[in-house]
Amino acid sequence: MSAEATVVLKLSNVESAYGPIRAIRGVSLQVIRGQIATVLGSNGAGKSTILKTISGIIDPRKGSIQFKDEDITARDPALIVQRGLSHVPEGREVFPLLSVHDNLVMGAYTRKDRDGVARDMQSVYGYFPILKERAAQDAGLLSGGQQQMLAISRALMAAPELILLDEPSLGLSPRLTREIFEIVIRINRERGTTFLLVEQNANMALNVADFGYVLENGRIVMEDTCERLREKEDIKEFYLGMKETGVRGERRWKKKKTWR
Ligand SMILES: Nc1ncnc2c1ncn2[C@@H]1O[C@H](COP(=O)(O)OP(=O)(O)O)[C@@H](O)[C@H]1O
Ligand SMILES: [Mg+2]
Numbered sequence: 538m539s540a541e542a543t544v545v546l547k548l549s550n551v552e553s554a555y556g557p558i559r560a561i562r563g564v565s566l567q568v569i570r571g572q573i574a575t576v577l578g579s580n581g582a583g584k585s586t587i588l589k590t591i592s593g594i595i596d597p598r599k600g601s602i603q604f605k606d607e608d609i610t611a612r613d614p615a616l617i618v619q620r621g622l623s624h625v626p627e628g629r630e631v632f633p634l635l636s637v638h639d640n641l642v643m644g645a646y647t648r649k650d651r652d653g654v655a656r657d658m659q660s661v662y663g664y665f666p667i668l669k670e671r672a673a674q675d676a677g678l679l680s681g682g683q684q685q686m687l688a689i690s691r692a693l694m695a696a697p698e699l700i701l702l703d704e705p706s707l708g709l710s711p712r713l714t715r716e717i718f719e720i721v722i723r724i725n726r727e728r729g730t731t732f733l734l735v736e737q738n739a740n741m742a743l744n745v746a747d748f749g750y751v752l753e754n755g756r757i758v759m760e761d762t763c764e765r766l767r768e769k770e771d772i773k774e775f776y777l778g779m780k781e782t783g784v785r786g787e788r789r790w791k792k793k794k795t796w797r
Contacts, residue, residue, distance in 0.1 A: 544603075545570040545699055545731055546591070546622075551600035553590045560586040562755040563600070568699065568748075573725055573732040575742040575763070578752035584735035585627050587752070588701045591733075592624040593617045604699070619647045623692035627703040629684040631691065633677025637668050640676050640687055644694030653696065661690035664720050682713040689717070693724070699731045706738040714738065718745045743767050 546568040553561045561583040568574040578584050589595045591602055593614035601610045609617050618624075623644075632640050641661065645654045662669035665686040671679060676687055685705050692700050702721070706714040718741060724730050736742035743749060743763045751759040751772070759766070766772050 543570040544568070545605060546733065547603040548587070548591070549601050549603070551587070551590060551597045551602065553586050553595050553597045560755055561590070561752075564752075564755070564757055565600075566750050566757060566760070568731060568733050570698075570731055571725075571729055572747040573721070573734060573745055575746035575749045576733070576735045576752050577737075577739045577742055577749055578735070579737060582752045583755040584737075584752060585703055586755075588624060588626075588703050588733070588735060591617075591701060592622065594624075615647065618695055618697075621696070621698035622701070623695045623697035623699070624701040625688045625692045625703060625705070627707065629681075629688040631676040631679070631684050631687050633675060635676055636673050637676055637679070637687060638672040640691050641668075641694050644691035645696075647695060654694070657694055657696060661693050664693075664724065665690055681708050682710075682717065685709065685717055686720075689721070689724075693728075693730075697730065699733065702732055702734045704736055704738075705734070706736060706741055711741075714741055721745065739772070743772075 544567045548564055548566050551561060551564045552559065564587060566574070566576070576584055576587060586595065590597050593609070593612050596611040601608055603609070604617070604620060604622055607620065609620065609622075632643065635643065641658055645657070648654055667683055668686060668690060671683065676684065679687060689700070689702070689705070705717055705721075709717070721732060722745060725732060734742055734746060743766055746763045749761065749763045749766045750757050751766070761769070
């Protein structure tokens with residue numbers, strides 16, 4: 538970490554549960570301003586729970602969450618958005634009966650700077666021209682990929698410093714996933730927006746992100762730069778499906794079909 542690196546988000550020992558199910562157990566992680574961080578983990582590892590706890594949808598049982606200079610642990614989700622932290626949920630959750638344009642307007646509901654909102658609307662249409670073409674259509678009529686683009690754009694309309702991105706690749710073709718990640722990288726570079734991306738698609742996420750955490754059964758079991766994570770043998774074997782020989786590896790690979 539360089540001397541200028543600023544931690545924008547910091548989780549310390551966070552634990553969240555659904556009744557008796559302890560979904561995340563003592564998660565500590567940090568995100569550096571201007572970077573893309575990723576949490577990798579298979580289905581049920583606790584990725585979405587981490588993001589829901591950060592954005593205030595779930596209150597943690599233990600631990601604390603710091604965003605910039607403020608403790609945001611268990612604060613009101615609307616206040617957290619206002620502070621500059623937006624959440625793109627798993628499954629997109631666009632408003633299906635509102636037009637594409639009105640979905641974007643909803644994303645800006647906490648803002649009062651009309652000129653800024655109009656500028657950002659043009660900017661997201663620049664990133665995703667298909668949304669401009671479909672501006673008047675109901676969002677429910679968009680394809681899965683287009684809904685993902687709209688969900689990211691709606692988050693951008695809040696003018697966030699940090700975007701929490703929950704499995705954008707879910708249900709999308711590799712080509713479409715790559716297209717969306719290319720825009721995420723552009724948004725990161727051009728606007729300086731910081732991202733915390735959670736993914737089952739380790740291959741894709743490790744190519745996009747700067748720093749990665751590996752989550753298993755609600756615990757962080759590994760953390761490193763993505764460059765180094767890509768080289769680690771156990772990541773290659775179990776998360777990237779690169780082990781071609783050996784019965785053990787193959788069997789595991791079949792079990793974890795969701796790892797592409
Ligand atoms: N609303 C819920 N009620 C009860 N258990 C849940 C709920 N949401 C998630 N879980 C459980 O919490 C654990 C972590 O889930 P989740 O955070 O959704 O994982 P991931 O996003 O990595 O797939 C899983 O065991 C899951 O079954
Ligand atoms: Mg999830």
